[in-house]
Amino acid sequence: xxxxxxxxxxxxxxxxxxxxxxxxxxxxxxxxxxxxxxxxxxxxxxxxxxxxxxxxxxxxxxxxxxxxxxxxxxxxxxxxxxxxxxxxxxxxxxxxxxxxxxxxxxxxxxxxxxxxxxxxxxxxxxxxxxxxxxxxxxxxxxxxxxxxxxxxxxxxxxxxxxxxxxxxxxxxxxxx
Amino acid sequence: xxxxxxxxxxxxxxxxxxxxxxxxxxxxxxxxxxxxxxxxxxxxxxxxxxxxxxxxxxxxxxxxxxxxxxxxxxxxxxxxxxxxxxxxxxxxxxxxxxxxxxxxxxxxxxxxxxxxxxxxxxxxxxxxxxxxxxxxxxxxxxxxxxxxxxxxxxxxxxxxxxxxxxxxxxxxxxxx
Amino acid sequence: xxxxxxxxxxxxxxxxxxxxxxxxxxxxxxxxxxxxxxxxxxxxxxxxxxxxxxxxxxxxxxxxxxxxxxxxxxxxxxxxxxxxxxxxxxxxxxxxxxxxxxxxxxxxxxxxxxxxxxxxxxxxxxxxxxxxxxxxxxxxxxxxxxxxxxxxxxxxxxxxxxxxxxxxxxxxxxxx
Numbered sequence: 001x002x003x004x005x006x007x008x009x010x011x012x013x014x015x016x017x018x019x020x021x022x023x024x025x026x027x028x029x030x031x032x033x034x035x036x037x038x039x040x041x042x043x044x045x046x047x048x049x050x051x052x053x054x055x056x057x058x059x060x061x062x063x064x065x066x067x068x069x070x071x072x073x074x075x076x077x078x079x080x081x082x083x084x085x086x087x088x089x090x091x092x093x094x095x096x097x098x099x100x101x102x103x104x105x106x107x108x109x110x111x112x113x114x115x116x117x118x119x120x121x122x123x124x125x126x127x128x129x130x131x132x133x134x135x136x137x138x139x140x141x142x143x144x145x146x147x148x149x150x151x152x153x154x155x156x157x158x159x160x161x162x163x164x165x166x167x168x169x170x171x172x173x174x175x176x
Numbered sequence: 177x178x179x180x181x182x183x184x185x186x187x188x189x190x191x192x193x194x195x196x197x198x199x200x201x202x203x204x205x206x207x208x209x210x211x212x213x214x215x216x217x218x219x220x221x222x223x224x225x226x227x228x229x230x231x232x233x234x235x236x237x238x239x240x241x242x243x244x245x246x247x248x249x250x251x252x253x254x255x256x257x258x259x260x261x262x263x264x265x266x267x268x269x270x271x272x273x274x275x276x277x278x279x280x281x282x283x284x285x286x287x288x289x290x291x292x293x294x295x296x297x298x299x300x301x302x303x304x305x306x307x308x309x310x311x312x313x314x315x316x317x318x319x320x321x322x323x324x325x326x327x328x329x330x331x332x333x334x335x336x337x338x339x340x341x342x343x344x345x346x347x348x349x350x351x352x
Numbered sequence: 353x354x355x356x357x358x359x360x361x362x363x364x365x366x367x368x369x370x371x372x373x374x375x376x377x378x379x380x381x382x383x384x385x386x387x388x389x390x391x392x393x394x395x396x397x398x399x400x401x402x403x404x405x406x407x408x409x410x411x412x413x414x415x416x417x418x419x420x421x422x423x424x425x426x427x428x429x430x431x432x433x434x435x436x437x438x439x440x441x442x443x444x445x446x447x448x449x450x451x452x453x454x455x456x457x458x459x460x461x462x463x464x465x466x467x468x469x470x471x472x473x474x475x476x477x478x479x480x481x482x483x484x485x486x487x488x489x490x491x492x493x494x495x496x497x498x499x500x501x502x503x504x505x506x507x508x509x510x511x512x513x514x515x516x517x518x519x520x521x522x523x524x525x526x527x528x
Contacts, residue, residue, distance in 0.1 A: 001302065003185040009355040011188060012363060019432035023448060023467065026489050048327030073490045075465050077431045077450055079253045080195035096199060098253055098274075098450075112328075113251050115199065126353065136328040137202050138249045143323060147495055151400030151527075152464075152488040175327075177478065179361040187364060224503030255429045256371030272375060274429055274450075288504075289427050291375065312504040313378050314425045319499060351503075 011083050013127050014091055014120050021129065022076040028158030030065045037061075038121055038128040045132075048112065048139030051173045059171070066166045070159035073102040073150070078116075089122040097134065102144060109148075112139035186303065187259050190267055190296050193303050198252040204334030206241045213237070214297055214304040221308075224288065224315030227349045235347070242342045246335035249278040249326070254292075265298040273310065278320060285324075288315035363435050365479050366443055366472050373481065374428040380510030382417045389413075390473055390480040397484075400464065400491030403525045411523070418518040422511035425454040425502070430468075441474040449486065454496060461500075464491035 003011070017036060024033035037057040045052040054060045068074040076099050083093040095116040102109050114134040121130045179187070193212060200209035213233040221228040230236045244250040252275050259269040271292040278285050290310040297306045355363070369388060376385035389409040397404040406412045420426040428451050435445040447468040454461050466486040473482045 001189065002182065003188055005181055005357055005360075006354065008181075008184055008188065008360050012355055012360065013353065015432070016434045019434050019446075019448070022432055023434075023446070026448075026465070027467070073492075075450070075490065077253075077429075077448060077465075079255065079431065080191070080198055082192045082195050082199075094195075094199070096195070096202075096253060098251070113202070113253075115203070135330070137330045138251065138326070139328040140249075141325045141327055142321065145494065149493045150490070151493055152491040154487070154489045177365065178358065179364055181357055184357075184360050184364065253429075255431065256367075256374055258368045258371050258375075270371075270375070272371070272378075272429060274427070289378070289429075291379070311506070313506045314427065314502070315504040316425075317501045317503055318497065 007085060010085070010091065010122070010127065014083055014093060015081055017120065017127050017129065018078055018081065018093070018095060018118070022078050025064055025068050025076055026074050026154070028065070028068065028070075028155050028160070030061055033064060034061045035125075036129055038123065038130040041128075041130055041132070043132050045114070045134045046136065047114075048136050049141065049175050051175075052171055054171045062166050063168055063171050065160050066168050068155060068159060069165055070156050070161050071104055072155060072159070073100070073153045074155060075100040083120075086119075091120045091127075093118040093120060096137075102150075104144065107144055109142045109144045110139065111142075113137040183261060186261075186267065186298070189303050190259055190269060191257055193296065193305065194254055194257065194269065194271060194294070197305065198254050201240055201244050201252055202250050202330070204241070204244065204246075204331050204336070206237055209240060210237045211301070212305055214299065214306040217304075217306055217308070219308050221290070221310045222312065223290075224312050225317065225351050227351075228347055230347045238342050239344055239347050241336050242344050244331060244335060245341055246332050246337050247280055248331060248335070249276070249329045250331060251276040259296075262295075267296045267303075269294040269296060272313075278326075280320065283319055285318045285320045286315065287318075289313040359437060362437070362443065362474070362479065366435055366445060367433055369472065369479050369481065370430055370433065370445070370447060370470070374430050377416055377420050377428055378426050378506070380417070380420065380422075380507050380512070382413055385416060386413045387477070388481055390475065390482040393480075393482055393484070395484050397466070397486045398488065399466075400488050401493065401527050403527075404523055406523045414518050415520055415523050417512050418520050420507060420511060421517055422508050422513050423456055424507060424511070425452070425505045426507060427452040435472075438471075443472045443479075445470040445472060448489075454502075456496065459496055461494045461496045462491065463494075465489040 021036045039057050042055045079096040097114040116134045119131040197212045215233050219230045255272045261267050273290040292310045295307040296303050373388045391409050395406045431448040437443050449466040468486045471483040
């Protein structure tokens, strides 16, 4: 197996696409986040205590913007992409995620890791995420320790305020 | 220094090789894990409280499958590969690891980071890991907090059950 | 957008440059660290409880060597580089950092994440970091838990001993 120059260039673009996706979630940059998805994007994230299913770019951005809001801390770090081509304009990718989510409303500090299984498509406007699933490798929830001194949380400034958020329960099942 | 197209393609394959290695450990996928190693692979991992030395693909897979078993949580995230070529069919690589290992049998929650020093070889079946060492950057062990609510642990389903495991003490020294 | 072979090669070199930067900080390798910077490097790291501003390679190495010293544990993991070219010899890069810093002198265990905004320049000696900024995505400080059993800390051996360190207060502001 040898990659062509075009494929190596495409791999670089796809890695940067997924990198933007992670960065935009954690920085509350919803305008740029929207550019990461195909219009018909679909998502199925199988968490430990939840399952998320969303279809369509507008709903996906709405879900992210309302969930990773001004009250929470969100960290999504992507590792070790394994990307291969289905055809010239379609690629599959696996990424290994480490995430942390501190949600004062639920009183939970969640640390976890997931494996993403993505499908990317080439469009006139560059590569986009068309489908994304993940399975949890592990998920551990602790009460938020009173000893944590939160010295900075970017989403406090950039995330959506309470009256700007949609109800996300239509996309989420909770198992606890 | 400029990389050739062949070298850039090889770098991509080697990165994906090491990515599979990490993923297969944490998901209990021992069949695919075996395909990551040259038959004469050797390993020397110098941990904080342990040292692991294994030779040969069959023993390496046996060690991983028996250690990262249905009782534990394992997370191995690889970062910032620095890969260079010794010759057309041999490469060296450094990876920076973050790992977490929750082992109820020992009552330990270990967080750490290591630097891998690998040697890869090109075979008829693609690039393989021939040798791998690591040194610990840090290793911290805590008792498993009773406040941790483990909502998912993939290895519970995919990892080896007690009666399927080998005795790993022949490969491991413990220092505590 | 398609990357040329030269650009893909440059991207690989720049990724390895930043990888060396992270590795050298955490392993106390200050000789190699110096080779990562342009002589006129400047840095502006906007932390949660601090702000660091340094100009010039000698001062930057002096800051790192004196801060990440034999008393502390430092972990700097870089993720999801988004690198683009300004011209043939200049590139911009965003990296998503996860860091941990255990500082017994201050009694603090800091976990955080930042977004780096870098500028790289091609020199006769390869690509170098000319400018680097970061903003915190989050920063959480806890007291060092008495339950932590530190089994290994590489900087204890490789980091600067107290009488070898510079006073870093000229480069740092603390906000707490």
